[in-house]
Structure formats: C-alpha cells, structure tokens
Amino acid sequence: MEDLFQGYKGSALAILQKYNVRVWGQAIVDTTRGKFEGTLLPRSENDDDKHLVMKIITGYNIGIDIDTITNMKEVGYKKANYAIPQKQFPMTPGLPKVKLFGTGGTIASRLDYRTGAVIPAFSPGELYGAVPELAEICNLETEKVFAVFSENMGPTQYKALALAIEKEIKKGVDGIVIGHGTDTLHHTGAALTFMVQNSPVPIVLVGSQRSSDRPSSDAALNLMHAMKAAGTSDIAEVMVCMFGPTSDEYGLLHKGTRVRKMHSSYRSTFRTIGDTPLAMINRKSITPIKKNYHKRRNDKNVDIKPFWNEKVTMLYYYPAMSPDILDAMIDKGYEGIIFVGTGLGHVNKELYPAIERAHAKGIHMYMTLQTLWGYVHMFVYDTGRDMMAKGIIPAGNMLPEVAWVKLSWALGQTKDPEEVKKLMLTPVNDEITIREPYNGYLVYQGGVPEVEDFIRNVHK
C-alpha cells in the first residue's frame, strides 16, 4: 500500500491524520503565524516530528511548526513524477562498444525523500537523456551490478565486478566503464587491478564529486572522458578517470594502484601518489604522460583472480600508541595487518612485545607510510631493523589502502609466508615502483610565490 504520510512520524503524523491531509496533497494551513498554502511534501526520516514541509506556489519549500497550526484542509492532490527523461541510446556503426557497469554513486542521481539525500538512478536511456554527447563517443550498453553507496563497497562487490568484467571481455567489448561512488573508488581500483589481470581492454572507474542533479556537476564530463578512455585509448589497465583541475577542462587517467582521494569535496580530488598520472584526457584527445603501460590487445584473454581474505586489518600508528590495540587484533584472529607507520616506517618500542606475539602467531605484517610519498626504509634507524627482525616486512612505496587490499587478496590465495611475501612484493601494476620520478612529488602549497604564480596563470 502506498505510504500516504511519507516520512512523517509522531506529532506531525498525528496532525496530518487529524486533518486528513496526505503527502502531495494541496493544502491550506491556518496557523497562529498566518495562513500558508502549498503542496505537502514528504519529510526526511531524520528530521524532527515538529514540522510539516510544503512547497508553496512560487516553488520554494517551507516548514510549518505544527504547534502553530489551528486548522488544515486538503483542497487538491498532485503527485510529483520525478523521472530522468529516457531516450533510446542510439547505436552508431563504427563507434567502439563500451559496457557501463553501475554500482551506485553520484554519476546519475535523483532525490530521495526518505533521507533527503540523492540516490543513484541509472540506465542507458536515462544517461542518454542527461548526457546526449555520449552517443558521439561510443555505443553504450549498461548493466546494474548492484546499487550501493561507495562506503558499502567491499569484497563481495569486487568479486562480482571481476566476474562481470570477464564475461564482457569474452563477449568482445572494446572497453569497460564502472560508475562508482568516489569515497572508496581507489580501493576498488586496487582490488580490480589484482583480480582482473592482463585485460586486453581498458577498465575505467569513474565517479563524480558533485551529483548530477546539480547544473555544474562534474558527472557529465567525467562520463564522457571515461567512455572515451574505455572506447578509444590503447591503455589496457584498470584506471580511475576523474577531473584533473577543478575547472571543466580535462581529466586525468590514474593507475588503480597509485591513485588516492585527497580532498573531501574538491572535484579534482583524485591524485596519483608516488608517480605521475598515466594520461591526460579531454573530449578530443588522450595525451599519455607515462610512456610505458599495458597496451590494448585484440584477443579476449584475461586472468580473473577473485580471491579475498576478510581477516586483514590496518593499524594507523600514533605516538604513544598502546600495544593493547595490536593485542586485540591478534586475539580477534586477524591474519594480516598493514602498519601505517611514521617517517620511513616506524612505530614505538612499546609495541614490540605485541609485534613479537603476532609474529609468533604467524600473522602477516607489512609496513606502509603515513607520508604517502616515498619508500619504506627500515635500515636507516635501529627501530626499523628491530621491527624487521620481529617480522614486519617493508612494502616499498605501496599506498596503505592498496597494501590492505593486496594482503587481503594474497591471503585469499595462500597462507604460506613466503608465497604471500612474493605476491605482496611482486607488483601487478606499479603498486610498488622501482623508481620514483623527480617530477611526481608536487604537492602545491598556497602562499608560495612560484605556486601562486602558477595558480594565477593556469586554470585550476
């Protein structure tokens, strides 16, 4: 049965029932503050039960304090029909065939009254209705694999995606795009790099930092870039495609293992760490930045390795950390721990007994860095040597989240320490690089004259 009082509860619900006014009902409300007229809207479940929400004739929404209501009357009823216009996605001979997997996220979204937030909407027709330019780039097919918010993505979804990708490659698709929420886009990027190896075609992860219900959303341009990268680029790797600058100018293609979300809200939040991005992309061209990458092939071969062990965790170190945290991890049965250490890869001596205990229990331990940039280097100081002696293995310049993904994946295949170590330290796709280019580490710090000059002259 349809919910007549969508989102209303407690006193607010009682007053609606008393006066017999439904959601989407046009109502006249008399209050001690005067008369209000409009359409009763659903209320977000998390808001209080002291107010009604109405859309008045000028299109604005207002709230009415229920304690001020003296009378209410429904005089009409008009339910909104919120649907992104659907249009048949046209097929153009000669254009590459691209498959878009939907996972949720803000690529295409609409309003959810239950939470007051935006929820994902998705279909080729909807996408074409919103971004008709896509039809000039590729012939698109879409499939909703699941609909979850980015933070709810996990191993189950990684494995399902890997299998879905395999199926498409076997069918002969020219490229794959995965629409994804941005919060854990880089986790998924790493997981798919390990689970889908030797792909003959590009696999492009894309999201948006501004939902597509906003006129200045980055969703449309990101989608166009991603489709172009998937359909026409010769880079057959798992990549993240998002804004380069915050301006609507070009996107960057990042390796799934080297990319990280670095700002909570900027459009240009994704940055390659420890290296340069793979390529720049705009609507007309793709300009490689790196010279060496896995090239597109004509075959349909791909190695799918959908493995995972859920007993892997991370320990972000802070000064004077108590060993009981590590003890708790051991006691809870974790089989792998990624340390995120200070400086070159350090934790304090107080943890040593717990580390020894973990090592004795056969827990696989790897060291990564809070600095994000640079290599773990445990020979420089005694503490580093001590820790290695106690079983912690330096993970080179692997990013902490990537190390967590990789250890989970590795421990899904074997528990033999040497095997695991071999898997961990043999890069699948640059999660550890043998050299760091001098121009990779460029963290712009405002206020410095050279940087201010750069910012003034180049669109951000």
Added chain:
Amino acid sequence: MDQKFNPQENYLKTKESIGYVDINKATQSDYDRIGFMSGLEVHQQLLTDEKLFCHCPAGVFNDNEDFDAEVIRHMRPTLSELGEYDGTALMEFRTRKTIVYRLKNETTCTYEVDDTPPFHINKQALEEAIEISLLSKLNIVGEVHITRKQYLDGSIPTGFQRTAIIGVEGEIYLKSRPIRLIQLSIEEDSCREISDIGHTRIYKTDRLGMPLIETVTYPEFKNPYEVKEGCDYIRFLNRSTGKVRTGMGAGRQDVNVSCRGGHRVEIKGVAHTKWIPKLSHNEAFRQWALLAVRDELAKRFADKTSWTASHVFTKPADFEGNLHFDGLFDDNRKVVAVLLPGFRGLLSHFTQPGKTFANEISERLKVIACLDQPNMTHSEDLYPILTDEEQERIFKMLNGSESDAFVLFDAPDDDVKMALETISERCLMAFDGIPPETRKSFEDGTTIFERVLPGADRMYPDTDSAPIPLSSEYIETLRANLPTEIIDRYRELKSAGVAEDSFTYIFSKNLYPIIIKTSAELDIPISLVGNFFGQTVKYAENHFTSADDFDYNQVYSLFKYLKENKITYDLAKPVLFELYLHPKMDFDSILRTIGFKKRRKEEIIGQIPFLKEKFEQEKRVDTQENKENWIMGQLRKTALGNINLSELKTLIEA
C-alpha cells in the same frame, strides 16, 4: 519591388497606431487603456561581516583585473524537484558558453567555486531577514528550508542559488492604498559579470555569496509611478533597521510588467528607483506593440504552422563596394540571408522608442547564438546599410516578394545553425504575442532581451543543508525590538510639519531615528530638526565635499553644543557647513572659523535705537519695511546665534 517602402515612416506610423504616448504626457487613462500591470522583486544586501554560507568577508570588492586564479565551468540543465526541466536552463545550455570565474583569495574560498559544501547559514543575516519580514507584516515560516534555484547563466558557479523563504503574505503601503507582498526570501548574491563576448562569459566572485533578501510584491501597481513609490517604500523599510548595506549595487530591483493580453516580463537589476517609471512604461507599450504585430500576422497568415523561413549563403561579390561587409567573410565565417515571408512592415514596426521588431531578433542572436552586435542588418533598417540594388539582389536570391522581409547576419560557421534557429524561433513567437523574457535595462528607459523567463520549475531542495526551525519565542524576541513602521513615521513627520519633499532623502538615509532622538533628547521641535536634515544637511551633501566621513550623529552633537552653550539654532546652518567640510574639527574651532562672537542679548538689542537714528540720517527710501530690513542687516552677523532672529525682528519692529 516596391521602392516606396520607407522604414522610418513605418516606424512612426506604427508608433502612432498603437497609441504610444510619452511618459510625460501619459495619464492613468492611458495605462488603463493598455491594462498596465506591474509587481516588484526588491533585492537588498544585508549588513554582515561574513558571507551567507561561508566565512569569507562580505563587502570586500576587487577590480576586474585583480585576481589570483581562474576556474572554468560549463552548466547543464537538471531536473527540478517535480521532475521538470526549466525553459531558461535549456536555453542557456544551447548557448554553449564557457564560464570563467576570476577568484581573489581574500574574498573567495573553495565554497564559492562549489568545491566545498555550505557551512551553517550566517545567523546574523538570518536574524536581519526575520526582522525585515516582521516589519513587512509577513507570516513567518516554522522552518527555513534552503532551496536551490537554478541559474545556468553562470552567475553562480554551482549553477544554482541557495535561497530560502522567511515569510509569506505581507503588506506595504502606497499613499493611497496597501500593496500585498507574496514573500520574502534570504539568498546568496551572485557573481558580477566582467564581460560576455562570443562564447566566453567572465565573472568575478567577490560579491558572490553575500547575504541578500528579496521582497516580492503582488502585481498590483497600476501605473509606473506607483511602482517607484512601492519600491521606495520597501527600500526605506529595509533601511529603517539600520542593518542593510547602502551604496552602489547594495539595492537592486527586478520589475515585472505586463499589459492586457501580454505576459509577465521581468526587467532585471534596475539599480535606481528613479529609472523605474520610464522602464515600466516602455515595457508595457512594447508588449502592446508586439500584440499589434501578432494581430497583423493573424491577418496575413491562417496559422503559424504554414510559416517557414528560408535562407541562402551570400558571397563577397554580392556586396562589392559596400564597406560594411569588409572583413565579414573569411574561411570560417558566413554572411547569411534569411527570408521572412509576409514580414514586410514588421521588422520596422515600433516596439520601444528608437527600436523596432528587428531589434528583438538581433538581441536574441547576441544572447542565444553568441553573435556579438552589430550582428545583422535587414530589409527595413531605419538607417540602411544595404543599397537599394543590394536589397533587390538579396530578395531575388531568396525568391522573395513584395510582402516579405529579410534578415542578413554574419556568423562563424559553428554558430550559423543556432542563428538560423534563433531567427525562425523569434519570428514564430511573434504569432503568439509576447515571449516570456527577462530583460536588461538601460538608463534611457529601454530594455534588451537577456534570458528566457524562468519558472517555478527550477527549484530543488538543497540536500547539503538541514532545515532550520524558528521557534515562536525567538520570533517574539525579535518582534519586541523592531523599529516603528515606515508608514507611521511618514505620518508623524508630516503632521509635525516636516516638508514632504524631503521624505525620500530622510528615509533613504534612514534619518528618522536621529531626527527623533535629537528632537526628544534636546527638546527641539521635530519640524526644526527634520527640515534641517531635509534641507540644510541635504544641501551640504549635494554641494560640498567632506574632507573625512561625515556622520549624521554629528548633527545631534551640533544641536547639543548649541543648546548647552545657549547659542540659538539659527547658527546651526553655518556651523553645519563648516562641520561637513571638516568633520574632525571641534565646535569651538568652527565658531572661531565662521567668526562667531558670543554677545549678550541686551548688548545687541541696545544697538537698535542707535541704528534707528543712523537710518534716519542715511535713508534713501524711507519706508518702515526698508528701515527694519536695514537694521536687521546691520545686526544680523552679530545677532546670529546670540539672539533668535525672529525675536530680534519683533524687537526692531517695536
């Protein structure tokens, strides 16, 4: 071809036939005849330290070329909450504009460029908006809901303005009757445009995000002067709180106008209320003229579906020797002739003083097809660019007849298609009457097309903000501290004898409180203080340049000083003039500068008998009046400030 068609004559003839009258000669019956109707949207910046949804300073402005960074955005239309696209949004999308924002660190953070979600609404601004809503007799909402109002012209980098209703259904007063208010909203101000050339529009973001309120009236004004009166009232009401910004751009209004059978058209961003009458007058008559064009088309065509424009591409040889066409042709540009069947006499049809229907097309070519003006000529130019031979040649190329007209435009290849669509679209709209538009105003009282008029379909709840409840206790606390109403203040000053012609000055500067304070605390009649402000202070402001910021509170100090030193108020005027020039100078110094010497009253009166004798000796015209004036003249300088001049006059007469 009919060589006798004269566009200038046709312009004058159509101007007369629709019954256009100059605003100076128009009477209420003229406005009743065309069914003049108008309403207002009055924008007023609030006086706050920070912007509405972030912590950037409000009221700090940068020059166009003074910026630290540029950001680029393109806008796409999105659905409204009710699942509809807005017409304006689609138009803006068609223009394919690149929007450039110039940012200055000092005045812009990541919020303004939409890279950070909004912070909590500025409490100071919200409170001021509620106070003004209460003064406007509006019903205050129970909960403030931040709404996104789409603006795809790029004036806001997000593509929408965050705005919220504070109250609905209020009232203001004209001298003759009340006018109802629809609503008052609080909103963030938009960017300031630097330029709009071709496909690039540049904005600066200093003003962006400053708190603003918008008061909207019902369309109840019946003539252009009432609109101005209502607008002044709203502005004075806002200023009476002392919590709004003043100065250039701090108050702006949109004027909605229609005539009978017409359509609401919004004249945007009128900076001065004195421009309102002429703008609204001309707009009502523009609509009246467009209705005449519609009726004419109805006579010429059975229905508009049979009407189509056709076009040909011209070549340089078609205009050999015509300097106007030098440089218009090149590899990526075309000059296109468009035949408008049955439009003879309509392109030169009067619309506004000095403008014709052809302007309506040209303005749309500028805005929608991004063709910078001058972008076209046509067969009925008031100041023809084409020779008769060229005209004939084009008509021939187009297979045109005597009843047709043509437009000739030049455009880059990429814009030709949009230009053709735009011309055809505007002509088809003429069959229906008045296209719903927002129009940009000019000081001479004319307007040009700015955008398609947006509707209620562009509203969307702001999913980044939670609703803000307004408790009844809070509202009552604010109500208890409100200033008195403007209409009551009008009446009080009027009955006290303050000249009505000084009210605009007094209320626009919010001087009522200082007048009342001076009068009450120093026990001086309201009329004296009020007229002193309305005449003397105003005179000083208009004629002198102050060396420093003159503060109206100094007038209070002036009267207080005079009272304490037992100097009569006749001296206030010369003291004020000096004070206005040098606001830092103390009163003793001012008195020395103007040469005032303290004299006892008796000392001055004592000179009267002597002067009377002296007059007898020196008189030229011996009348009583002359005698009194002469004596007054002799005593005036020493008397001023020491004895009330009218009292002195009585003593001389005695």
